[in-house]
Amino acid sequence: MMLINRDGQVFVGQRIDNVLEAWQMPQGGIDPGEDAQAAAVRELWEETGVTADKVTLIAEAPEDFCYDLPPEMIGKVWKGKYRGQRQRWFLFRFDGEDSDIHIDTPHPEFRAWRWAAPADLPQLIVPFKAQLYRDVLAAFAPHLPGGGATPR
Template sequence: MTAPDPTTLPYRPNVGAIIVNRAGDVFLARRADLVGRTPDRGPEDGVWQFPQGGIDDGEAPEQALFRELGEEIGTNDVSVLARHGEWLSYDLPPHLIGRALGGRYRGQTQVWFVVRFNGRDSDIRLDAHLPAEFDAWRWVPIGDVQRFDLGFKRALYARLAEDFAEIIQPS
């Protein structure tokens, strides 16, 4: 079976969150479904990302933000610090066209938020909604994010770090 022509597929509306703790570090989580892709890398193996998820029909982006955080990390105890001024899109790599995102999208168009985490680390529960999207997480300085395997989102994350540099700070 051949993959559909990506130019005929739409982008999936999506929301993303850069979660900042009081120390100014950002939350990065390892995808549970892609852990084995990079063997022998040690504790940082697998593909890491910021929380993100689809926007349901009739749902406002900020509503989706809080819902997705509750589903993916078990808490939405955050305060919005900033919303990106534009929607940022990315295309899936060719080998994922027709497979990822239910096979119905060429990629995602996302609105990104920076949020301050108000809770305790013990509030974060990756198993709050099963199947879990992530199997590990950590706080890292924004400047260290690029040393992780970010898959095809590397360029997007570099742009987000630059665009939000003045906001991602200790409280």
């Protein structure tokens, strides 16, 4: 999910299980029988400590987005079960204060977090997800400052 603050900046975190300098937006799975939007709110809370009363849904991407793992990672991540991911994206406005963000959750996913300009997202993420982030930016462009413009 994309979480945008009052200044038009997007929440990004550095994964706790990776030493790369890459920054990513929160993401997570949908439990069996769970509504996708409810899953997004739950995952946001699990990864950032941000509660449902601190966010407002702005938009849902009109389609799912997919990415493939690079060949060298296939068979090494996700216990070798998957070659990529299909993702459904939601854009939420963060209505809280920075002090409402707590990445030290019971099962932490991030070791650090910050706000970033939307246009910077494709350069912050691991390279194989850069196109995915460009696609997400394009989907949410009408709701982002400057249309979320990013060079290709």
